[in-house]
Amino acid sequence: MNNYELMVIFTPVLSDDDFKTAQKKYTDFIKDNGGVVVHENPWGLKSLAYPIxxxxxxxxxxxxxxxxxxxxxQFKIQMLRDENILRHMFTALDKYAVEYNGKKRSGVPTGTEKAIEG
Known part of the structure; x- marks a missing residue:
């Protein structure tokens, strides 16, 4: 089993319920095909760098x-068929990225923060 991170940009016209339903659809798809969801983080509505x-x-x-x-x-095909998805991007994570993400979620300092002097 390999570790991956997926970022999806859904169309902004989705209601909160539709957004949650779409998230559940893809987490269920992962689980049904032998995968494991480690963490999910809905960022919500954000500005795009350029119009899509x-x-x-x-x-x-x-x-x-x-x-x-x-x-x-298989996952890519499912997302390309979904008209509610504007863009998606898969990233393969190495052991260091997995460790970093775990520390970041748990609140452990990762060493990349800058000290604030004041």
Whole structure:
């Protein structure tokens, strides 16, 4: 099982319920295909760096999961078929990224923070 991070930008016209339903749809898809959801983080409505399909905002969602290496192709096909998704990006995580994400979630200092003097 490999570690991955997925960032999805959904169309901003989704209601809160539709946004949560879409998140559940994809977490269930991962679980049904032998994967494990490690962490999910809905960022909510954010401005886009550039317009996509004439939209300037999007609903961001970040998901960290473990799955077999062959799984991402099936997952990609499902997301390309979904009209509510503006963009998506998979990132393979190495052991250091997994460790960093775990520390960041638990509140342990990661060493990348700058000391605030005042």
């Amino acid at each position: 399909q004439k939209k300037t905002t999007g609903l961001y969602w970040v998901l960290e999961y473990q799955a077999p290496s062959t799984f991402n192709e």
